[in-house]
Amino acid sequence: MKIKILLLLPILLPVFTFQSLAYDKKGKITGDLPNLKNQFDNVVITMRGFEEFGDAITTVDTVQAKGGKFEYHFSVPGTRMVSFTLLKNNEEVTVLAIKDAATSPQCGYFQEICLGNEDIKINNKYTFWPEDVVYCEGLKENKWYYAFDMNLAPAGDKVTKQFIKAHPNSYATLQAVFFQKLSFSNDELSDMLDLFSYDLKQSVTYLMIRKYLDKMMALEKMNYARNFNWLDINGTSYDFKTVLGDKKYVLLVFWSSTCKECSEEIAELKEFQEKYATLVSIVNLSVDNDYRKWKEAVDEEKIPWYNLSGLPNNKDGIREEYCVDTGPEFILVNSDGNAAIKNINTYFYGLKMDFIDILGTPLK
Template sequence: MTLKYFSFLLSVFLLLSCSQKKQESGIIKADISKLTTDFDKVVINMWGEEALGDSIKTFDTIPAKEGKFEYHFKVREPKHAYIYFLKNNKKVATLGFRDKSSKKQSFWGDILLGNENIEFNTDSVYEIIEFKGLKNYRVNFEGSPEAEMFMKGWKEPIISNKNIKQNASNFALLYKLFWSKEQYSVNQLREYSSLFSDEIKKSVPFNMLTDYINNKEKIEKFGFRENFNWVDIDNKNYTFDQVSNGKPVLLVFWASWCGPCRKEIPELKKFHNDYKDKINIVSLSIDDKYDNWKTAVEKENMPWLNLSGLPKRNNAIKKEYNIFAVPNLILLNKDGKVLLNAANDISKIINTIDKTTTI
């Protein structure tokens, strides 16, 4: 290969790299006039992944003419979009989106959109259905890798080194990795996360994933003994040694608003009566309102310690222990190392205790 030819290839590569830079805004262009022109306004409802730091919701109403509309938008990170039509300010129809990754003719009611140029046109319309007096215009779409990856992730595995390398700026991939993070080791998570683009690495969801990985690594290395310093409803502090008192500990992660958590309390009381000489129970609340937590603790009258970070350290237990769903039961040995994560299955805890001579 000559130096001149190599220089040419390098120039082309740099040009393509520049041309693939992420857009700063997006456009939806739609023409469904062959289907219908019987609407005069379009409402675009957009919302982010609230659990990943995006709680902003928008409702924009734009004019439509002869079955056509155009919507300009700008988002920090991809948002879900639900689109419906108005006639004389009355809702008359919705838009559905064909899942290209599905072998069946399946459709979604909302679509994940980043700052992309998306098109719905007459050539991409598949069918019209009617439900409860509303028509649903089911269409194909072009121009949204975010939407395609998001839909694909519900049907097949999409987390791999190769896929992330090829789609390093795709937020749908990051979201999928975050929601499935529990199934991967620390090393796998670090490897996958390292492959994302610099743009994604600056995002809130990526920082949340990084925090999760760091906490997971710390728990695996040191267990729950380190930084265990939580308070009861009277603001009395407890360390791990105080709650353990030389015995294994069953951590019960719960919240006052969690129905299944409250429902399993009678079963936990029975477990406490049967195993209190062997195991100490400690409930750790992920409530974000002190009064709600205090009221629930007093009402349930649990004969074991109930602790949290409230009222001063809101959401501290979530962040410290990577708890994103409750109820969750984790059995620890007397040194605070994890013996079993049983989700909300107390029978697994009992089987482990009964089959183990020393824990």
């Protein structure tokens, strides 16, 4: 019996379509678990797409197993996160923990693996492992997905041009570039995108990064003063000339009320303001889409500089104008309204280093 459930979230990306990379290739999962052959008769294979790339689909297929063996054919756009649940008489037995053969012996197990259109084999030939731990051979994308996951890997474990040259067909690496895009300069990101294969350049992920890069390169050349017209929590409008005042620079700080990291930056920003009070005007630009939560956060934090947004009526205004979806992110603008630093900084530490270059005075 094969059951398929499609969970479609109300997210539409009409600009993008899955092209040749999506379904012109197929993958296969072959399972051989002799040590568990009497403990399960079906396998539930769950494949979860990445909403970030317009693939908001989860498929749940139940595949029959005989003598511990099963086989599953599939085709996915890019990659999916996959898990395996063993059933016996329609009752759950266990969720498999998967050891990726491509990773080092020190690497642990995964209950979800990142899988492209690959042919993989799952077995439990190593009897000294627990029964629910299986060995997976043939995985290509999984190792790089976890290696470049900034939530798991060290902050310095970033994608490099040298790595892309060696792995131009790795979709997981392309995805990692998407998630790490704010940590690269526009020139670095452009060079990286050029190194991916033709097939990956047809993918939704590539097109999204390219759209982001085009926007950032336009921002690099644009005059921020031109479209600067945002509101504080009381509905008072501010243009660029007003927030600049008699300062030389405006520091734009992108944040949201639900961003823990944004709150953690406030103390350092206050120290920064004291150091450069005569040179820099700080302006928080909120990417919140809930006016009440934004107002409560502003009142609670008691931040002594400008806090502006498009709310309550233009909730996507900041996001669309500056191509920024989250925080904390920082960009320094000079008195003419042009970017003083080439790319947006994800970390305030990076901004301080840029200030040393511009002003010759480090923040102590």
